[in-house]
Amino acid sequence: MTAIPILDVQRLTKTYRTGAGELNVLKEISFSLPQGATCAILGPSGSGKTTLLGLCAGLDRPTSGSVLLNGDPLADMDEDERARVRNQHVGFVFQNFQLIPTLTALENVTVPMELRGDRAARALGLELLQRVGLGDRVAHYPTQLSGGEQQRVALARAFINRPKILFADEPTGNLDAETSSGIIDIMMELNRSAGTALVLVTHDPDVAGLTGRTIRLRSGEAV
Amino acid sequence: MHPSFIWKMAWRDSRSSRRRLLVFSISITLGIAALVSIGSFRNSVSQAIDDQARSLIGADLIVESSRPFKAEEEMFLRSLGAPQARETRFTTMAVFPAGGGTRLVHVRAIGGDFPFYGTMETEPASAAREFRDGTRAVVEESLLIQFGARVGDRVRIGDVEFSVAGAVHKMPGEASAGASFAPRVYIPLQDLPATNLLKPGSIAQYRNYVKFPASADVEARVKLIEPEMQRLNLEYDTVAKRKKDLGAALENLYRFLNLVGFIALLLGAVGVASAIQAHLQQKHRTGAILRCLGASARSTVFVYLLQAAAMGLVGATAGAALGVAMQRVFPAILNSLIPLPISTSIAWEPILRGMLVGFAICVLFALPSLLRFRKVAPLLVLRSSTEGDGRGGRSSFDPLVTVVYLIIAGSVTAFAISQTETWTRGLVFAAVLGLSISIFAGMAKLLIVLVRKFFPHNWSFALRQGLANLYRPNNRTLLLTVSLGLGTFLLLNLYLSREVLLAQFRSIDAKDQPNIFLFDIQPDQTRGVADIVRSSGLRVIQEAPVVTMRLSEIKGRKTSDILADPKRKIPEWQLQREYRCTYREQLSNTEKVTEGEWIGRVDYHPGDAVPISIDKDIAKDFEAKLGDELVFDLQGVPIKTRIASTRDIDWKRFQTNFFVVFPAGVLEAAPTFNVLVSRVNDANESARLQSAVVAQYPNVSALDLTSVIQTVDAILSKVALVIRVMSLFTVGAGLIVLASTIWSGRYQRLRESILLRTLGASRMQIWKILCAEYAMLGVLASGTGIVLAVASSWALARFVFKLDYAPSIWPLLVAALAVSGLTVIIGLLTSRGIGSAPPLEILRAEAE
Structure with missing residues (x-):
């Protein structure tokens, strides 16, 4: 019996209607990612990387085509069902970190577990913050943390639910080279130890090279 | 989302904005404070009315007449049992001989132990009892202040000089504000004849106070004697009646105050709505992150609904506290308008009601913004440009938001109806409010369009x-x-x-x-008084004879029969009142004939129907038209009349106006007193004229505009x-x-x-x-x-x-x-x- 791929994308197309006519942002993209595998989406600005990531993670609806996440067709779900899938199976890391500014580092990390009412959230959150090297900054607010530290909090948050797949949107885009490599290392290490699949959006070929597979995008088409 | 997380998230997320949210919540505080203080005041007053009901009139029953009680009536009054007390009330001039000051006063000549309930409060306290022994008077404090008089000084009423025994503070059944029009002077009833003031035709009220045994059922007894009182044309008052009248008067005041308070609350609610909208606008990113991490739209909205509810609770609680503190203000201001001492106590019902209304309105007004927040797209975390979507596409139609707006409109209308207690008034209030809001919104939109179009x-x-x-x-x-x-x-x-x-x-x-009235002038004094006015260099603007009579028949039906008719539409007071009529040849400049023909003089033979002119509103009340017959009772003599014309009278003018005007040639021989109207230029001139008139004619009274x-x-x-x-x-x-x-x-x-x-x-x-x-x-x-x-x-x-x-x-x-x-x-x-x-x-x- 073959295992279900964690992500199965078929003929995915996204079109925006603009004043000047239709704008094809993504054209018929198809790929499949086995459980635990890693993959990079590489391409210049405006090539449709982030749109593809948003569609794969169920943050947006495609114009046509399908996305199966852990075998579940996202297109058939309403927004709240997709939210539940995200909570159960998906982790996120964003270029601009997207921490909730009114919550401390620890509270940010525990949000996904607390959403489910899981009482072990605090202990697990503390452990993850230790692992990303922020054991002494748990009570700090995002504005009191540097960019690299904020991204490490975001990483801890992404892994707290032991997601089956992690979507990372240019996770080092706002960081300097040294901090970036630290973040990538932590991400890869967490990925390996938890067996999480990884979809990494980047425009850096070196970062893409660390993953098992690279999808190159140009003007919305896989090349 | 797990419920406990919603609470946690609401609390944590409020950290940076708690102070701001607190300030926003104050928006509704003042409105609630207003509602709570008015509600508490209302409670205190109705409590006071219940507690001190009997002292509202100082007796169980007051029987009243505008002429001295006749033998038959005296017999009826005696049958009511003891104890009883008597009072004769009238207005006249009081003179303080020491300084020569004169002023129109209300004389209350009291005989017997009135009040039976409550106490007459005087300064010194002993005066309330002492003045009854004779030739002493208790007067309103304002009178003493006005003329610089003290206890022990003299005050002349008619032909008698009284010694001032003290100042009155409170008398059961009387609000002090009502007295300031003409200050009160209490004298013993036995001294009244010596004043020589009351003559046939003089206007006075004759009252008889009755106290029933403590065990008696006042209502039942009054019901029993009611037909007899009606037959005798006697008016009466009981605690229950007075309570009802007072309650109705106060209800109007509450209603008005409540609406003003409600408007303050509405404004506050608009403030809360705008604050929540702005707060949520800043929370779009947080909302998107929560959605991205798996929170449902509903739970995300709940997080902020909790914050809004907390704001409402804080604002409502602060408002209730302020309202409780404020309720002391109303009794202090309105003390002299309400004939009872009001104590302030904390009543929970108005507090809770105010808080509930405030809290509900706060949450209700926050709902539209909150509902739009459920449309915040998780995609916002990837692209800030999707912010537009996150705002829920305000232009896009959202049925739920529309429903909430309808609920808001319905609640405001319902509240307005509950406050005004009539459907139409409540609807009108709500409609006017809605219309105003639409006009303001329309103007704002228009301005936006104009600014864009004609941008400088x-x-x-x-x-x-x-x-x-x-x-x-x-x-x-x-x-x-x-x-x-x-x-x-x-x-x-x-x-x-x-x-x-x-x-x-x-x-x-x-x-x-005209700005001064001289009245109670006897027919033989008319010329003399007019001479005094002219010799003071003043004009006699108007002179009118006044004849008082009662209505005994309308269109062939006896007024007593009409009164007994449960289906009658004519108000009781119209049937029972004394009509002060005049006779003259010309119309005055404050009236004009609306229907019929003005007849200025007739050649009268007893038994003729006199062509009269009546006020058009009274004619409407009587359901009478031109040619209909009215019969008046002039001290036992019936006078048949027919309506020859109706008049529109400008009652706003300070002049003598009459509901009923007879033509000349009919009433000349009847018991009459005269009224003279003039104009004085200042207070000194007024005082000089009053002194001169009263010195010569003590029974003549003066009223200065x-x-x-x-x-x-x-x-x-x-x-x-x-x-x-x-x-x-x-x-x-x-x-x-x-x-x-x-x-x-x-x-x-x-x-x-x-x-x-x-x-x-x-x-x-x-x-x-x-x-x-x-x-x-x-x-x-x-x-x-x-x-x-x-x-x-x-x-x-x-x-x-x-x-x-x-x-x-x-x-x-x-x-x-x-x-x-x-x-x-x-x-x-x-x-x-x-x-x-x-x-x-x-x-x-x-x-x-």
Whole structure:
């Protein structure tokens, strides 16, 4: 019996209607990612990387085509069902970190577990913050943390639910080279130890090279 | 989402905005304080009325007549049992011989142990008992103050000089404010004949107070004797009747105050709604992150619903606390208008009701913004450009939001109906409110369109920026115009309406209009009194004989039969009252004939039907038309009349007007007293005339318009003080809403200003931009408010008060300047720091 791929994308197309006519942002993209595998989406600005990531993670609806996440067709779900899938199976890391500014580092990390009412959230959150090297900054607010530290909090948050797949949107885009490599290392290490699949959006070929597979995008088409 | 997380998230997320949310919640505090204090006051008063019911009239039953009791009536009164007391009331002039001061007073000549319930409070306390022994009087304190008199001084009433035994503070059943029109003087009944004041035809009330045994059922007994009292044409009063009248009068006051309080609360609710909207606008990213991490739309909304509910609770609690503290204010102001001592105690019912209303309205008004928040797209975390979607596409139709708006409109209408206690009034109130809001919103929209269309491209950068801010995305033009404009409208409307009423009183005193009445002039004194007036250099503007009579038949039906008819439409007082009629050949200048023919003189033979002229409203009450017959009873002699004409009378003029006018040639021989109307130029002239007349004719009374205006002014200013206190609630709420609305837009302003500063704008330029924007808003809002206030106060004057309308321009200018100025000042104060702090620092501190 073959295992279900964690992500199965078929003929995915996204079109925006603009004043000047239709704008094809993504054209018929198809790929499949086995459980635990890693993959990079590489391409210049405006090539449709982030749109593809948003569609794969169920943050947006495609114009046509399908996305199966852990075998579940996202297109058939309403927004709240997709939210539940995200909570159960998906982790996120964003270029601009997207921490909730009114919550401390620890509270940010525990949000996904607390959403489910899981009482072990605090202990697990503390452990993850230790692992990303922020054991002494748990009570700090995002504005009191540097960019690299904020991204490490975001990483801890992404892994707290032991997601089956992690979507990372240019996770080092706002960081300097040294901090970036630290973040990538932590991400890869967490990925390996938890067996999480990884979809990494980047425009850096070196970062893409660390993953098992690279999808190159140009003007919305896989090349 | 797990429920516990919603609570946790709501609490944690509020961290950076708690202080701000707290300030926003104050928006509803004043409105609730108003409702709670009025409700508590109402409770205290009805408690006082229940507790002290019997002292409301000081007896179980008052039987009253406008002439001395006849033998038959005395027999009836004796049958009612003991104890009883007597009182004769009338107005006359009191003279303080020491200083020569004269003033119209209400004499109450008391015989017996009245009051049976409650106590007559005097200073010294012993005076209440002592004056009854003879030739001593207890007088209103204001009278002593006016003439610099003291206890022991003399006061002359008619032919008797009394020694002042003390000053009266409180008498059961009498509100002190009612007495200020003519101050009260209590004398013993046995001294009344010696005063020589009451002559046939004199106007006086004769009262008989009855106390039933403690075990008696007062209601049942009164019901039993009611037919007999009606047959004898005796009026009566009981505790139950008085309680009902007092309750009805107070209900009107509560209703009015409650509506003003409700408007303050509504303004506050608008403030809360705008604060929540702004708060949520800053929470879009948090909402998107939560959605991204797996929170459902509903739970995300719940997080902020909890925050809004908490705001409502805090605002409502603070309002209730303030209201409890405030309830002491009303008794202090209205003490002299209510004939009972009012104690303030904490009543939970109005407090809880006020809090509930406040809390509900707060949450209800927050709901539209909250519902739109459920449309925040998780995609926002990837692209800030999807922010537009996150706002829920305001232009897109959301049925749920529409339902909430309908619920809001329904609740406001329901509340208005519950406050005014009639369907029509409540609906009218709600409709006017809805219409005003639509007009304000329409004006704001129109302005936005006009500014865009005719944009002054040649203005300075700062002015152009400020102006453009009025229509840029996320502008607060609509909200501020509605809240500020509504506030201006309400205040100005209250002010203008009061001006209309006061102007009416002032116009009475206009040049050449009569302002002094001399009355109770006996027929043989008419010439003498007129001579005194003329020799004082004054004009006799009008002289009229007055004949008092009662109505005994209308269109062939006896008034006693009509009274007994349960289906009658004619008001009881119209049937039982004394008609003070006059006779003359010409119409006066305050009346004109609306129907029929004016007949000035007839050749009368007993038994003829006299062609009379009656007031057109009374004719309507009687359901009588021209030619119908009325029979009057003139001291036992029936006088048959027929309606020859109806008149429209201008009652607002300070002149003698009569419901019923006879032609000359009929009543000349009847018992008559005369009235003389003149004009004095100042208080000295008035005092000189009064002294001269009273010195020669002690039975003649004088009423000076100045004292009437003073009395009306005193009562009005008390009422006006209450209205002003209530208006302050509205103004206060309006200003808090203004501050919170501007503050809630601060984040957006901040980002724009920082960007401009980064691009090289100076602090001054940023201030100018903000000034221009707030000034434009202030002018727009106040302008709309002023136009509406003028229109509605005109309508009130024209259709409700039926008075002339000519508002002065000054209050309008002051309102425009004050509102625009306050908008700019509060706008700049709440924007403090935006122009000066380093951009990065602000960005970090105010990031959310």
